[in-house]
Amino acid sequence: MTELILSLDLCDRRQAASIAESCAPYIDAVKVGYPLVLSAGLGIVQDLAGLGLPLIADFKVADIPNTNRLICDAVFSAGFDAVIAHGFVGPDAVRTCVEVAHDRGGAVYVVAEMSHPGAVEFFHGGVAERIATLAVNCRADGIIAPATRPDRIGRLREIVGRRTIYSPGVGTQGGDIDTVAGLVDGVIVGRSIYEAEDPAAEAKLLSRIRR
């Protein structure tokens, strides 16, 4: 089954909670990042806890090991179930995230390659492959790979094997959900759902990938 993950990039606490609640029957997890936490505060985690869905902290953690440890400790203390980290910071920094997450019963997903056009500037030419290898070596739970470039997902899958691949970039960024769903473990969708006239109806429509 391919998971459908709602990217809740809203800046209003009540609207975010209400959209997440209406979409909950059709989704498998909620991804919360800087836009929502910086606008609404960490209390949003408690608002969303009642949904009974895994909450993924998309803070793209990218610092020295000690700072990564402090960030990840705070993430799991706040009630998140998983954290997204950058891999370009190197194995010691990623391993620290993995240690904290696994100690707390959580998961770490490492960004191997990003979905926007400019990502090719640095991620191509072997870097994404090296980050995916690093994610495996550091025992991360999975990677993030771009729905906008399905061929790249295939290449990164060769490296990570059965580890989880979550993929953002469908809909508004141009990726095709049906093409990508067969290649990954979960598809991350933001604006196509939360900007729809009826977010729950759109989530229900996209939830066909869960079959």
Ligand code: O7E
């Ligand atoms: O384009 P949308 O509205 O469907 O939102 C996509 C979300 O995925 C948004 O939060 C964005 O920050 C995130 N994202 C990408 O779009 N591309 C990437 O390469 C990586 C991410 C991301 O979430 O990384 C961690 C999962």
